[in-house]
Amino acid sequence: MKQKVTLKQIAKELDVSISTVSKALKDSVEISLDTRQKVKAFAKLYNYKPNNIALSLKNRKTKTIGVIIPEIVHHFFTTVIGGVEKVANEKGYNVIICSSNNSFDKEVINLEMLASGSADGFILSVAKETQQKKDYHHIEETMSQGMPVVLFDRIIDELVCDKVIIDDGKGAQMATNHLLSLGCKKIAILTTVDYISVGKLRTNGYLRALRAYDITAREDYILKIEDIDHCESEIADFLKDKDLDAIFAVNELFAVTAAKILNNQGKKIPDDVSIVGFTDGILSKHFIPSLTTISQHGEEMGIRAAKLLIDKLEGEEDVPEEYKTVIIDTSLIQRQSTKK
Amino acid sequence: MKQKVTLKQIAKELDVSISTVSKALKDSVEISLDTRQKVKAFAKLYNYKPNNIALSLKNRKTKTIGVIIPEIVHHFFTTVIGGVEKVANEKGYNVIICSSNNSFDKEVINLEMLASGSADGFILSVAKETQQKKDYHHIEETMSQGMPVVLFDRIIDELVCDKVIIDDGKGAQMATNHLLSLGCKKIAILTTVDYISVGKLRTNGYLRALRAYDITAREDYILKIEDIDHCESEIADFLKDKDLDAIFAVNELFAVTAAKILNNQGKKIPDDVSIVGFTDGILSKHFIPSLTTISQHGEEMGIRAAKLLIDKLEGEEDVPEEYKTVIIDTSLIQRQSTKK
């Protein structure tokens, strides 16, 4: 098992100094052509690769972007990561991904770990628990230590930093409008509890759309689901004996679950009930009927977030701080779950 | 913007030496109680966190596991990562995830980057291109430099290292047997091209099951799909005018796509045609009808892989090399796409 070869070893073998080796590998004119060639040949032979750790220590930067997301087994978030990776790779950055598993503690641990030397900046969507606790000290601390943070999707309004979001309200409004324009009047919404920022925003969008159509929102048409893992029974209860003509669900799972329950009730989609979801994932695409949905353009979010972060990382040090909030357009993807 | 505080700065402020600070923070008896308390108070106040990079350099280990997967937007792989993270976090390891995007070049780049200081060992499922090219020098090199590698799912037989796989053949056999036991006789398989190791293994399992039932396999019942992104037309062509009573698909997407096409042909699932898929993802679970499938137990794979890797990382240096191949049991999840 040959160990990794270092400059020191090459220097020893070739009987020159470490600096000579380093400079030779960089093709410095300080070093004679002869020596340069010898060193490079040797380095190639032994497959020398500079040690990133040492470089990071020396340069005080890691060329690494830390991404922290609430869930790793989640189509939308992985799509965003895809976008981040695209930009990062182009610009020579590495990407470290950590999942907080929606736990505040794990988010803190991950952030602190990455912040202590492993990453230069962060792209972050906060955990459910964090939104609930409203404790952002870890993020503030990271920023105050000079590491830029870009928040996306589940952001925190109180935090002053770059952000990439979609206009959740507008998206929800678009979805609801679509249903209204189809002639639906009895439109229910399946949403999350209010402390999830995106859930609340989408609920508001739904309400705004109804108002614009002069339809009074009904409390009993709004279901706020707390426990996503057991949404099925909640939705089933909610849907029992309700005479709806449309459902707007704030995510794929709610939409699909509702569709299945309606199916079992013998209702036809979209003939009896139309459904619009949120997030364009594989479920929406492949479900029968395929689901009309609001696309969040996850990859685009990742791309923009990465660009914002890298701009900060590579920008002038003493430029006055200026933070942007990028709003990604949502779009309605019409499929079979809403009638034409 | 207060910069990160280092031992040196604390030392300067408190007018002691760096070593004193370091020892004090570690509660060394060498340092007087007085000094210890003073240092600790100061460190806390300024929120001192040891710099991981410096530690890595010093300790020659990073306490980080590198995971390289072919795709990040992929349910199975993210499930595996979930398992890896579980174990890693328990044992105090960090997890870095990189995706090769099924590109050989990117796999090489990622591996080399992580290998040059960022990770102590690797958990890796190789890119499609790598399997095709049969070029494994980057992996061999990594191992020869003393960094353990655990291969999972898409492994390479020629490589001598730890591996975690499922018995793809057995799983496929189980799936096919299930169909046979239901009385199906005309069973087609939707599989991948042969250079994808798991595809080939599953095809073989299918063939074995048929043989055991004394059914001659028919060439025209086997579809090897090259381009997953455009599988729909291939499958549609294949299914045209075929009088099948069952389909075994080696992944979720093929299964769902076939189901949709059959639907359009007016065939009922499972009454006219039964379908068994592979991989227990959200699609299989939520599709209507829900799909009978072979579960790969992705999380378990991740757990086992992480354990194998950490064992190697923490094992004695000079213990004779010994490599294990862990085979995870697959299981058949019966749902609605096969008749009872």
Place this chain on the structure above:
DNA sequence: TATCCACACGCAAACGTTTTCGTAAGGTTA
């Protein structure tokens, strides 16, 4: 022959730790 200048290379510091070893100060013992 004394002076100067390239050339080609080495020294050493720095990045932030940890840890071994050395040592000054002060107290105890003989």
Place this chain on the structure above:
DNA sequence: TAACCTTACGAAAACGTTTGCGTGTGGATA
């Protein structure tokens, strides 16, 4: 008072780089 032991701390090396600067050697010039 000399010898010794604690106590409490500091110096320095090491991890692997990069880089500014110093310097020895040899040849060219005056």
